[in-house]
Amino acid sequence: MWLVFKKEVIELLRDRKTLFFMIALPLLFFPIIFGGVFYFSGKAIQEAQEKTLNFAVIGGEFAPNLTDQLSARDDLTLVKNTLKGDDEAAIKDFVKTEKVDFVLVVPATFSNDVLTSGQQTIMLYLNDAGLNMVQRRVNEVVKEIEHTNQQSAFITLGVSEAIQKGLLNPIVIEKVSTADKREDLGEKIGGFIPYLVFILCLQGAMLPATDIGAGEKERGTLETLLITPIPRQDLVIGKFFTIAFAGVTSAMVTIGSMFVWGVLLAQGMAIKLITEFMGAISPIDFVLMFLMLVPVVAIFASLLLSLSIYARSFKEAQGYMTPLVFLTIIPIIIALLPGIELKGVYAWIPLTNVALAMKELIKGTMDYMALIPIFVSTSVIAGLLIAFCVYWFKREKVLFR
Amino acid sequence: MIEISHLAKKFKVENPKKLSEQERKDPRLHGKFFHSVQDVNFMCDHGQVLGLLGPNGAGKTTTLRMLSTALAPDGGSIKINGVDVLANPLIARQKIGFLSGSTGLYGRLTGRENIAYFGRLHGMDEAAIANKIDELTELLDLSTFLERRSENFSTGMKQRISIARAVVHDPEVVILDEPTTGLDIMATQTVIDFIKGLKDKQVPVIFSTHHLDEVEQLCDTVTVIDEGRTKYNGDIRSFAGLSGKTLHDSFMVSIG
Numbered sequence: 001m002w003l004v005f006k007k008e009v010i011e012l013l014r015d016r017k018t019l020f021f022m023i024a025l026p027l028l029f030f031p032i033i034f035g036g037v038f039y040f041s042g043k044a045i046q047e048a049q050e051k052t053l054n055f056a057v058i059g060g061e062f063a064p065n066l067t068d069q070l071s072a073r074d075d076l077t078l079v080k081n082t083l084k085g086d087d088e089a090a091i092k093d094f095v096k097t098e099k100v101d102f103v104l105v106v107p108a109t110f111s112n113d114v115l116t117s118g119q120q121t122i123m124l125y126l127n128d129a130g131l132n133m134v135q136r137r138v139n140e141v142v143k144e145i146e147h148t149n150q151q152s153a154f155i156t157l158g159v160s161e162a163i164q165k166g167l168l169n170p171i172v173i174e175k176v177s178t179a180d181k182r183e184d185l186g187e188k189i190g191g192f193i194p195y196l197v198f199i200l201c202l203q204g205a206m207l208p209a210t211d212i213g214a215g216e217k218e219r220g221t222l223e224t225l226l227i228t229p230i231p232r233q234d235l236v237i238g239k240f241f242t243i244a245f246a247g248v249t250s251a252m253v254t255i256g257s258m259f260v261w262g263v264l265l266a267q268g269m270a271i272k273l274i275t276e277f278m279g280a281i282s283p284i285d286f287v288l289m290f291l292m293l294v295p296v297v298a299i300f301a302s303l304l305l306s307l308s309i310y311a312r313s314f315k316e317a318q319g320y321m322t323p324l325v326f327l328t329i330i331p332i333i334i335a336l337l338p339g340i341e342l343k344g345v346y347a348w349i350p351l352t353n354v355a356l357a358m359k360e361l362i363k364g365t366m367d368y369m370a371l372i373p374i375f376v377s378t379s380v381i382a383g384l385l386i387a388f389c390v391y392w393f394k395r396e397k398v399l400f401r
Numbered sequence: 402m403i404e405i406s407h408l409a410k411k412f413k414v415e416n417p418k419k420l421s422e423q424e425r426k427d428p429r430l431h432g433k434f435f436h437s438v439q440d441v442n443f444m445c446d447h448g449q450v451l452g453l454l455g456p457n458g459a460g461k462t463t464t465l466r467m468l469s470t471a472l473a474p475d476g477g478s479i480k481i482n483g484v485d486v487l488a489n490p491l492i493a494r495q496k497i498g499f500l501s502g503s504t505g506l507y508g509r510l511t512g513r514e515n516i517a518y519f520g521r522l523h524g525m526d527e528a529a530i531a532n533k534i535d536e537l538t539e540l541l542d543l544s545t546f547l548e549r550r551s552e553n554f555s556t557g558m559k560q561r562i563s564i565a566r567a568v569v570h571d572p573e574v575v576i577l578d579e580p581t582t583g584l585d586i587m588a589t590q591t592v593i594d595f596i597k598g599l600k601d602k603q604v605p606v607i608f609s610t611h612h613l614d615e616v617e618q619l620c621d622t623v624t625v626i627d628e629g630r631t632k633y634n635g636d637i638r639s640f641a642g643l644s645g646k647t648l649h650d651s652f653m654v655s656i657g
Contacts, residue, residue: 003521007510014509014550220505224566227469228522229494396472397413 004230004238005245008212012246018207022246026200026254035261048131056081056094059106063122066106069141076137095125102126102134112145114153182280186363191336193362194355197251197293198332202300204250206321209243209301213308214317222399236305236393240386243301248293285361288368292354292361292375298382299350300328302389309389310398335359342370350381402482403451403468403574403605408441409476409629410463429629437463439629441477445574445605445622450596452620452637453609454652460629461609465578468607469499482573495523498572502582504563508552512543512562515551516569523570530569537565540598541591557588564595575599577608581615593619613648625655632656 012018056079060067071078083090085105094100105123122142126134154164177184216222225235303324311317328351335355340346342356353374360366392398411434414420420430429436438460445451455461466472468479470490479486479493486493506515513534520530538544541561546554551562560580568575577596581589596619599606610616616623616637623640625633633640633655644650 003518007507007518010514011507011509219508220501220503221507223466223469223471223501224499224504224519225522226471227494227497227499228519229491229524230522231491400466400472 001230001234001238001241004235005241008208008239008242009245011211012208012242015211018211018246021207022204022250023253026250027257044131048133051075051133052077053101053132053134053137054079054099056083056100056103057106058083058085058091058103059108059110060104062108062110063106063112063145065112066104066122066141066145069144070104070138073137073141075133091125095127101132102138104138112149112152114149115156180280180364183363183365186359186365190359190362191355193255194358195332195336197255197358198296198300198351198355199329200251200254201247201293201297202304202325202328204254205243205247205297205300205304206318206325208246209304209308210311210314210317210321212239212242213305214311214314215308217311217399218313226399232394233390236309236390237386240298240301240305240389243305244297247297247300251293280364281362285364285366288366288371289358289361292357292371292378295375295378295382296351296354299378299385302382302385306385306389306392309393310401312401331355347374348377350378354378402447402480403443403445403607404480405444405464405468405477406442407477408438408464408467408474408479409436410438410460410467410472410474411436427628437629438467438474438626440631441624441626441629442631443622443624443634445607447605448600448603449621450600450606450608450619452616452623453607453626454611454613454616454623454655455626455632456656459626461626462578463629464626465499465501465576465607465609469497469576470494495570496573498567498570498575499578500563500567500575500580501578502580502584506551506554506559506562506566509550511550512547512554512558512565515562516565519566520569525570533569533571534565537569541565541595556584557591560584560588561591564592568599572604574605574607577606579609579611581610581612589615613652617648625652627656 012022052075054077055070057067057070058081067078070076079100081094081100081103083094083103085107091103091105094103103125105125107120107122109117110120110122111117124135124138126132128134150164150168154167159167179187216225226232304321307320307324308317311320331349331351332355334340334346334349334352340352340356342353342360346356347353347370357366357371357374414430414433414435417425417433424430427435429439441460441464443451443453453461453464463472467474468486470486470493474487481493481496484493484496506512507518510518516534516537517530520533525533534547538547541564543561543565546558551559554562575596577592580592584592593615596606596608600619608615608619620637622636623633624631625640633643640651640655641648642651643654
């Protein structure tokens with residue numbers, strides 16, 4: 001069995017295509033993709049924040065303080081216009097043709113005296129489809145005017161400061177979270193980690209699985225292997241371990257690469273955050289996560305090998321494996337859905353339960369005793385699939401299709 | 402010595418509707434089963450080369466696959482130097498060297514690694530493998546490409562490494578399934594010389610082919626199979642005498 005494993009690993013490590021998908025891609029490509037996305041989105045946000053916006057006001061004479069305060073900002077420039085408040089088409093066209101970034105229409109009834117005018121509406125015309133800072137900047141000015149007007153009204157009414165607060169916010173809910181940083185961050189990203197690890201394991205195992213099953217048939221080496229004095233279960237288990245090794249290596253290289261690149265790229269506060277987060281996860285939790293991954297990898301490896309052995313050619317094997325990827329993703333996505341917890345029926349769905357358990361381990365909220373049935377049930381499924389794989393490999397109908 | 406008696410093998414036809422008209426008319430088709438080999442008998446003694454002949458689809462490859470233990474027979478018996486292949490397949494495999502024209506090599510392993518891998522699978526130790534590779538390198542003239550990866554080998558190079566791989570463990574019997582199919586003249590000559598070498602060493606060789614000139618050159622006995630049954634068994638001279646003309650004519654007479 002180890003002879004087969006050793007030979008398969010040597011071949012695997014000499015295959016440029018496999019090495020590319022297993023090591024080079026996770027090490028370079030993913031960081032480039034993710035880094036690129038973060039870089040360009042960050043740059044776009046920064047540009048939007050730094051951009052000076054042009055605006056026009058119709059009926060500005062009814063709210064002179066609003067126009068003045070907006071004009072006073074460095075990031076806003078007032079553009080003169082001859083627009084009429086009731087000509088909505090012309091206003092929209094003014095924004096659409098990018099003569100300005102936004103237009104405010106102040107009604108003739110506008111007044112700073114809240115007690116006489118009540119609630120008032122100012123129309124804001126903007127192109128809200130893209131990334132923009134219009135609403136934020138307008139709100140900052142409007143909030144200031146709102147506050148001043150409210151204060152004037154309260155003074156007129158002779159309302160004390162305490163009552164003012166009560167009128168503005170009758171009920172305040174003060175949140176005291178019992179979740180520590182680890183649980184908080186774990187809840188946010190904890191579901192994504194098993195998803196990523198599972199998919200990468202499967203992806204990393206697919207190419208070697210195709211090569212050492214269907215590939216052997218296609219090259220004409222399988223028959224010579226079958227007539228060596230090695231029991232067939234040893235041959236298939238050797239191949240199974242190779243696929244599992246490739247899957248785990250691929251996942252570990254990717255996660256390691258993303259962690260290292262993440263730390264390098266994030267800098268400053270992010271390093272502290274990641275270091276704190278990682279430091280909060282105990283070595284035992286890491287070991288348990290890895291242990292939970294073992295039967296999952298075994299499930300993937302045995303399924304992939306069974307399909308590969310059945311296929312007549314490399315191409316046919318890839319055709320069988322594509323639906324398997326979709327079938328595998330479904331239970332993992334269930335674990336990502338909001339509100340899904342490691343309780344009830346979800347604790348018994350294969351793969352979903354492992355993904356949820358890994359999330360709980362990352363959060364630090366795992367009931368360790370609950371891991372036992374999950375580990376045992378997943379291991380039983382893995383064991384059954386390995387047994388099926390061995391049985392499958394012994395069938396002449398499968399080997400000599 | 403190789404002894405085969407009343408060998409039989411059937412395959413389940415997964416989708417009878419997909420069979421061609423000719424396949425439906427084949428007398429070996431019984432319901433959902435295709436009796437590929439129905440009754441094959443022959444014997445090959447030490448130092449003999451047995452030519453296994455038959456038209457395409459006659460059951461030659463299935464017979465050789467059963468002999469090599471790749472397939473399990475449904476009936477009959479196979480004995481290799483007294484060892485029952487069915488009862489002791491792992492022991493029988495130690496005694497068999499198998500080569501076919503379609504046998505491939507592991508492209509990302511060197512010629513030496515390909516041979517050594519099969520030596521290890523046969524339980525040989527590293528020193529014995531190294532000695533055997535040295536011996537085969539001289540015999541088959543492998544030195545110029547032995548350390549190169551086999552993915553870029555020519556057909557002749559591949560076949561020479563395949564021969565070395567098949568006999569690295571000093572098999573007691575050698576089975577060759579159309580080993581010269583698709584080979585050029587030089588590569589074919591390598592195979593023929595290899596078979597002659599085995600014969601000199603008193604190793605029984607079973608050799609399936611469509612090339613009757615090779616049969617004439619190499620074989621002591623001939624077995625003709627058609628529709629899964631032995632149609633002729635005998636020495637090469639008697640076989641030639643069937644028609645009194647060419648081996649081709651004798652072959653046609655043997656299959657009726």
